[in-house]
Amino acid sequence: MSLQHALLVSLAECEASGYDLTRRFDRSLGFFWSATHQQIYRVLARMTDEGLVAVRTEAGQGRPDRRVYTVTELGRDELARWTQEPTPSETVRSEFAVKVRGMRFGDPDAVIEDIRRRRDDHARQLAYYEANCAKNYPDLGALSADDRPLFAVLRGGIRTERSMLEWCDEMLDLFESPGDDTPPTDATGARYETPEAPVASRTPRRTA
Amino acid sequence: MSLQHALLVSLAECEASGYDLTRRFDRSLGFFWSATHQQIYRVLARMTDEGLVAVRTEAGQGRPDRRVYTVTELGRDELARWTQEPTPSETVRSEFAVKVRGMRFGDPDAVIEDIRRRRDDHARQLAYYEANCAKNYPDLGALSADDRPLFAVLRGGIRTERSMLEWCDEMLDLFESPGDDTPPTDATGARYETPEAPVASRTPRRTA
DNA sequence: TAACCCATGTAAACGGTTACATGATTCG
DNA sequence: CGAATCATGTAACCGTTTACATGGGTTA
Numbered sequence: 001m002s003l004q005h006a007l008l009v010s011l012a013e014c015e016a017s018g019y020d021l022t023r024r025f026d027r028s029l030g031f032f033w034s035a036t037h038q039q040i041y042r043v044l045a046r047m048t049d050e051g052l053v054a055v056r057t058e059a060g061q062g063r064p065d066r067r068v069y070t071v072t073e074l075g076r077d078e079l080a081r082w083t084q085e086p087t088p089s090e091t092v093r094s095e096f097a098v099k100v101r102g103m104r105f106g107d108p109d110a111v112i113e114d115i116r117r118r119r120d121d122h123a124r125q126l127a128y129y130e131a132n133c134a135k136n137y138p139d140l141g142a143l144s145a146d147d148r149p150l151f152a153v154l155r156g157g158i159r160t161e162r163s164m165l166e167w168c169d170e171m172l173d174l175f176e177s178p179g180d181d182t183p184p185t186d187a188t189g190a191r192y193e194t195p196e197a198p199v200a201s202r203t204p205r206r207t208a
Numbered sequence: 209m210s211l212q213h214a215l216l217v218s219l220a221e222c223e224a225s226g227y228d229l230t231r232r233f234d235r236s237l238g239f240f241w242s243a244t245h246q247q248i249y250r251v252l253a254r255m256t257d258e259g260l261v262a263v264r265t266e267a268g269q270g271r272p273d274r275r276v277y278t279v280t281e282l283g284r285d286e287l288a289r290w291t292q293e294p295t296p297s298e299t300v301r302s303e304f305a306v307k308v309r310g311m312r313f314g315d316p317d318a319v320i321e322d323i324r325r326r327r328d329d330h331a332r333q334l335a336y337y338e339a340n341c342a343k344n345y346p347d348l349g350a351l352s353a354d355d356r357p358l359f360a361v362l363r364g365g366i367r368t369e370r371s372m373l374e375w376c377d378e379m380l381d382l383f384e385s386p387g388d389d390t391p392p393t394d395a396t397g398a399r400y401e402t403p404e405a406p407v408a409s410r411t412p413r414r415t416a
Numbered sequence: 417t418a419a420c421c422c423a424t425g426t427a428a429a430c431g432g433t434t435a436c437a438t439g440a441t442t443c444g
Numbered sequence: 445c446g447a448a449t450c451a452t453g454t455a456a457c458c459g460t461t462t463a464c465a466t467g468g469g470t471t472a
Binding site for chain 3: 017018019022037038041042066067
């Protein structure tokens with residue numbers, strides 16, 4: 001029951017239509033809480049019934065009308081109440097981790113290929129976040145109070161992606177050399193401390 | 209539709225009853241795929257219908273009978289097939305991140321308190337994983353082929369927890385000093401490179 | 417003219433969570 | 445004697461996903 005709160009946060013930042021929200025959930029907020037438009041429209045309808053948001057219809061000429069939502073006072077109260085309650089610990093659910101664990105019961109090479117694909121996905125996402133960060137927060141000393149939470153969340157994204165990327169690399173080192181028994185020399189993995197440079201594709205690794 | 213696969217992996221490792229699986233999902237596998245016993249029993253029933261697992265009843269004297277599940281050949285095929293298909297990218301869904309982002313619309317101090325609580329949770333989980341790692345894999349050079357996937361997943365857990373812990377610390381630095389405008393001096397956060405030592409509670413920080 | 421964007425929805429199915437239920441055994 | 449453990453389940457609810465539906469406007 002918390003798409004509700006994600007919507008309240010997004011609408012508190014700026015009023016929007018269901019369609020606008022859908023696009024926001026394709027980027028930005030959506031990197032930390034995904035939702036499809038069907039779900040957004042339905043929850044929005046419920047929230048309107050409950051008085052958490054209010055709608056105003058803007059006639060569009062030619063194109064369909066836009067139903068623009070704003071947070072009501074009741075919605076603002078609910079938002080404040082929600083920030084005060086402790087966030088329940090997130091239930092981890094990683095099909096990927098389960099698959100790695102079960103790789104010896106299937107096709108190990110296919111799983112390694114999967115790790116490689118993931119690795120590149122994380123590298124791409126990391127590059128995206130870092131570009132975003134450099135662009136929007138060039139001067140870390142000048143962070144306004146309003147910017148700080150946004151910046152903090154972005155930093156979380158960066159850390160998560162970097163962590164996943166490094167994990168994938170560690171696994172590739174662990175699995176790609178099945179013959180030779182060189183142990184992982186440094187399990188703490190100090191690579192990519194400066195991640196800008198070496199974040200290209202890793203597919204043709206060690207073959208060239 | 210993938211608790212199924214988690215159960216197949218777990219049963220491929222060792223046959224078990226629903227109750228056994230429930231306990232496994234409270235630890236070990238459960239750190240990467242959580243499930244309650246109700247769900248496990250239901251999916252197990254369906255999988256039995258579909259012929260992916262087979263049941264054998266062991267009469268318990270006094271206590272209830274144990275229904276012990278094993279993976280069938282069909283189940284093993286399904287497991288192999290599953291490892292071959294690319295894992296869909298995980299939909300991130302972090303209520304915590306959303307709350308941090310929306311903190312300025314609520315009670316910032318309460319959210320900071322929440323971050324502190326999380327930080328300690330991650331420190332605890334990290335310590336648990338690292339003890340587990342040190343105990344089960346004391347000699348990284350002697351990792352058997354069967355151990356490697358298990359080890360890899362555990363390493364993922366360690367990396368994730370450490371990453372979250374460091375992120376929380378970064379946020380506390382960012383938010384705990386609202387008056388003074390000292391910027392986060394090193395946003396890359398090189399602390400806790402050797403995480404054994406400084407992973408105590410952080411609650412009384414800067415007050416003593 | 418075909419494909420895509422704008423903009424909104426309905427309906428069905430699936431998966432996960434919470435609450436309820438049973439009953440014997442063992443431990444403090 | 446009460447609580448926890450062993451061991452299994454049912455039922456209702458809620459949130460998410462996927463498929464289907466509509467219809468005008470813009471762009472290649």
